[in-house]
Amino acid sequence: MFQPLEVCTPVPLPKTVSELVTLLxxxxxxxxxxxxxxLSENELDAxxxxxMAKTIRREFGLYSHxxxxxxxxxxxLGTDYDSYEDPAMVIIKxxxxxxxxxxxxxxVRH
Numbered sequence: 001m002f003q004p005l006e007v008c009t010p011v012p013l014p015k016t017v018s019e020l021v022t023l024l025x026x027x028x029x030x031x032x033x034x035x036x037x038x039l040s041e042n043e044l045d046a047x048x049x050x051x052m053a054k055t056i057r058r059e060f061g062l063y064s065h066x067x068x069x070x071x072x073x074x075x076x077l078g079t080d081y082d083s084y085e086d087p088a089m090v091i092i093k094x095x096x097x098x099x100x101x102x103x104x105x106x107x108v109r110h
Contacts (some may be wrong), residue, residue: 013061015068017076020060021094028099036096037103044096045089053088062087 014020028036036048057063062070073087076094085093 013069016072017068017091017094018058018068018072020069020091021098024091024095025098033099034103037099040097041093041096044092045082048096049089049092052092053086056088056091060091 014023025033036044039048046093060069060074070087073090076090077085
C-alpha cells in the first residue's frame with residue numbers, strides 16, 4: 001500500500017541538456033523507449049513534441065528560472081539544430097537520439 005513520505009526533499013533542477021535527457025530516459029518505460037527509437041524525425045516533431053514540450057518547459061524551468069538549462073539548450077541551436085527550434089525541442093530530440101542509439105534493431109544469428 002502507498003505510504004506517504006515523511007519528508008519531502010526537493011530535487012534540484014537539471015542544469016544541462018545531458019542531465020535532463022538522462023533523467024527523462026530513466027523515467028521512460030522500455031516499451032516507450034523502443035517506440036520512440038523507431039519514430040522518424042517528422043513523427044517525433046508531430047507527436048512527441050506536441051505531447052511533451054509544454055510539460056518539459058513547465059517542470060524543468062524553461063518558462064522562468066532555470067537559466068543554466070536554457071543556456072545549455074541554446075548551445076545546440078545554430079550548430080546541431082536550426083536556430084528556430086526551441087529549448088524543449090532540443091531536449092526531446094536529444095532524448096530521441098539517445099533512444100535510437102541504444103534501442104536500434106540488431107541482426108541476431110542463430
